[in-house]
Amino acid sequence: MTSKLYSDIYEIVKQIPRSRVCTYGIIAKLVGINNGARVVGWAMSKSALYKDKIPAHRVVNSKGILTASHKFDKGMTMQELLEEEGIKIENNQILNINEYIWDPFQID
DNA sequence: CCGATGACTTGAA
């Protein structure tokens, strides 16, 4: 990885279990950047270049909106990928986000 | 160092 920051972010994202999602803000705080949600998103955009499979489709913004959908519009949309995991989405937004949200401290 | 950029966030109009 280009930096420990990235590896930290990727490690966390890779730990997101199936049928679960996480927000940029949570990840940002976990890696130490209190308000660096943008940096997380920026790192995610790079994740596609890495060999490691990063389930970036499980990372959404604080409202559960698929702000990254425009990066997955190549064939499978982000919504389709999430629905494959049983997550219901409507108008580009995850329904019952509270039920799907996940973070390392709240182990299932 | 500076300015621009971005898969963010919050709040206000």
Next chain:
DNA sequence: CTTCAAGCCATCG
């Protein structure tokens, strides 16, 4: 509902 503004921070030229 939409749009804008300010704040936030790593990266790039």
